[in-house]
Amino acid sequence: MSTKVYIPCDTGALAAGADAVARAVADLVTAHRLDVSVVRNGSRGMFWLEPLVEVETPRGRIAYGPVTANAVASLFDAGFLDGKPHSRCLGPTEDIPYLKRQERLTFARCGIVDPLSLSDYMSHGGYRGLDRALSLKPEAIVEEVANSGLRGRGGAGFPTGIKWRTVLNAAADQKYIVCNADEGDSGTYADRMIMEGDPFVLIEGMTIAGIAVGATSGYIYVRSEYPHAFGTLQRAISIAQESGYLGPNVADSGRSFHLDVRLGAGAYICGEETALLESLEGKRGQIRFKPPLPAIQGLFGKPTVVNNVISLATVPIILDAGAEYYRKFGMGRSRGTLTIQLSGNIKHGGLVEKAFGLTLREAIYDFGGGTASGRPFRAVQVGGPLGAYFPDSLLDTPLDYEIFAAKKGLLGHGGIVVFDDTVDLAKQARFAMEFCAHESCGKCTPCRIGSTRGVEVLDRIIANQDRAKNLALLDDLCELLLDGSLCGLGGLTPLPVLSALRHFPEDFSKLAPPQPARTPLPPEATETQPWR
């Protein structure tokens, strides 16, 4: 029997040199006429170990990593095909503590199966969720999702079941399922990993959604920065079509569901659901006024479920194992698991799927191993470019939607970007405004103009120009952005800006020591400045 060797084709693994490793392995296999078959799997999500090569042995899969192309010959010499020791050997993959301590529900198959093998998918529990869904009434499927406590994993945390119920109850000749795969937040890559490593789970989740709400057509909107995910999805969709899991008669149920994947074009704002719908319709990605909600008038004016990749990819396990099983994980109103992505200046960056409730400190130190540079930790930004910067004193905050909001933070899509003590938080605050100006769709004035004014005001604060006046102006501007913006881009940009000021005020007065304001502010005005 041929020996199976796994070399990931995840973009992260490719960025670490996995293709060169695969070529080196193939060359040696050919040269020595070995009976080896290479599977290009997804990533296990331990990126400091990529390229992570695994070999199937009677003892289970044995991992080696990080493997460079130059080291491949020595692996063969050491007998890695039999799982023998080597300086890069990590032992059985499943025993690596980073993986062992996780609770992988959504990512149960990622990195294990061949992403484009439907039989692999089925033999690892695939399509059991759809089977069960097909035996249920639409209302019962929606109830199952609602009872699981699943909330939108894109960042907004809106209960998925409620969204589905609204679409189910909307009468229309056509409804749509739209998957938001415009994962633009810095520090996040869970969507990309699942699309590249287990695309069928997303396809199954969308099919279940279609059957639940009565939609026969779906679109996945993938950002153009993810060409590999786009290609994998295209191939997976055609495989599902050929096998009868998509098309006019899904799994012989008599129900139809068609799926298409579309490419974005480099606009961060298209991650906002109404801008995404505009873009899918072939227009500029500008925000729509709400109401009407997309669930009532969405794509092409029809009732539409718009869900994030991870939300939809979690639906199959909920249907398969049941709502009760899923909601056992988590804390408070944050049920199930969060796909944490450890990013930036972190030693062990990667994907950690864990029940809600893990603290930031546990994520950054117990899993992440501290900073990559070895320098002291200084700040962490959670939730992407619109999330708050937290200092060490807030690291015991558990990952939970409500608790994060209470600390003026944002859990978002679960991205955690770590910074060491070389970070300049004034620069980061300025970047947040600059990013908002760069990505604003231009529809509402607070975001379009306010972001540019924000950059200017921050420049004056950093230069110590009329400091007190400009700080008051910034506070006022942030309040306007928060209250007056049409969507989260303008509405949340104050979060990173004000959190940087509140927690790291010393970075905003580097040029000169803070001077007493020429006209001292009345005490009540000082009260409203939360960073003081």
Added chain:
Amino acid sequence: MPQKGSTWNADRAILRIRELEHLPGALLPILHALQEEFGYIDKAAIPLIADALNISHAEVHGVISFYRDFRDTPSGRHVLKMCRAESCQSMGCDATIQHVEGRLGVKLGETTADASFTVEAVYCLGLCALSPAVMLDGKPYGRVSSEIADFLIDGMQRQK
């Protein structure tokens, strides 16, 4: 692999438009197809697309100019996309970007005088556990220090 692209040809453009015009919301797929074919979207394509989709020239122009991906002039032979989002900032992308700008004599968003390189800023490539990240002609690279950026550019310059 250098960037694809060929000289503008209206007949080929019409063919690509015809293949896609039936799709719901066909404009973005058409623009992607034309850019893939020619490496940019020629102004002459605007009336062709507008006619096919029965929308105004202004609407087509508005969409092309809204999205960062669509170019109205050809790119250099190699396109280097450098991430400058927060995760890559935390690992020093600014220094790498500055180094590349200095070496190639361009700013982000510009093409070198000999048309060999276009250097662009991107905001996240989803490689945030391997920051700083870049994409060179569609291939991803992680932990790109100034030295590695030099190595990548050297490799491309040797190719020609």
